[in-house]
Amino acid sequence: MPIGQVTRGTTGTNRLRRIDRWIAQLPALRRATDPLVVDLGYGASATTTLELHSRLARVRPDVEVVGIEIEPSRVSLAAQSARPGVSFSLGGFEVPLPAGRTATVIRALNVLRQYDEASVTDAWRLMISRLQPGGVLVEGTCNEVGRVASWVDATAAGPACFTVSLRLADLTAPSVVAERLPKVLIHRNVPGERIHRYLADLDRQWQVHAPLGVYGPSQRWVAVASALREAGWPVLGGRARWRLGELTVAWEAVAPEGFEW
Numbered sequence: 001m002p003i004g005q006v007t008r009g010t011t012g013t014n015r016l017r018r019i020d021r022w023i024a025q026l027p028a029l030r031r032a033t034d035p036l037v038v039d040l041g042y043g044a045s046a047t048t049t050l051e052l053h054s055r056l057a058r059v060r061p062d063v064e065v066v067g068i069e070i071e072p073s074r075v076s077l078a079a080q081s082a083r084p085g086v087s088f089s090l091g092g093f094e095v096p097l098p099a100g101r102t103a104t105v106i107r108a109l110n111v112l113r114q115y116d117e118a119s120v121t122d123a124w125r126l127m128i129s130r131l132q133p134g135g136v137l138v139e140g141t142c143n144e145v146g147r148v149a150s151w152v153d154a155t156a157a158g159p160a161c162f163t164v165s166l167r168l169a170d171l172t173a174p175s176v177v178a179e180r181l182p183k184v185l186i187h188r189n190v191p192g193e194r195i196h197r198y199l200a201d202l203d204r205q206w207q208v209h210a211p212l213g214v215y216g217p218s219q220r221w222v223a224v225a226s227a228l229r230e231a232g233w234p235v236l237g238g239r240a241r242w243r244l245g246e247l248t249v250a251w252e253a254v255a256p257e258g259f260e261w
């Protein structure tokens, strides 16, 4: 029996473009000897799995993407869209793959959202056990149109970093992401938790740098990222990522109180 539960299959064209873009630059994909990527819980249609393949193929023409879904009729439907480099199969967090193979990246977007917080680490562990050495699990949430997104990268060593990715053009406050945090964090956005302090600091810096908006929202976001780094947040990456409306910090900066791996 596949491990997990069937949940709503909501998905949409272009919804996961920010996550595709993130995965496309991961060293785990770029350097993989067997570039096998899993899209776990692709939902009611094959759309996001096909998009993931076409975006990753630009940087790894030999990439192979396997869409895995726990709901059988969604697998039958998606299988009609299979093509060279893209296949679909039934499964859950145990991530069934062809004999002897493991994944270099597993993407699970908008999957754990409908689970209990307590089930997150077990699901992570199971998925991570199906990764190649150096492989990455990308687990997170986004809104319906993909303009507000956040995710955690986790490896065999545990969660590594947390990324927020926002469309900056009409952004009022970065904390809009509060409604689209990964399950492990969404209930922790309360005083006393690191993620709460982080989002508050993001909002504050976004306000402080409002005057830079005249040069465009990307300039304003770059200034926010630099200010957070100067304030001591373990900000990863640099301007090239920030200009996209992304900001990544080491996991320790936002880990829930009492979180253990």
Ligand SMILES: C[S@@+](CC[C@H](N)C(=O)[O-])C[C@H]1O[C@@H](n2cnc3c(N)ncnc32)[C@H](O)[C@@H]1O
Residues within 6 Å of the ligand: 003, 004, 005, 006, 007, 008, 009, 010, 011, 012, 015, 016, 040, 041, 042, 043, 044, 048, 068, 069, 070, 071, 074, 091, 092, 093, 108, 109, 110, 111
């Ligand atoms: C909300 S949809 C997300 C679709 C797509 N990933 C997206 O973000 O647009 C969640 C899907 O995950 C599937 N799902 C939930 N738990 C799963 C599991 N353990 N293994 C595989 N699929 C799962 C559900 O059946 C559902 O179709």
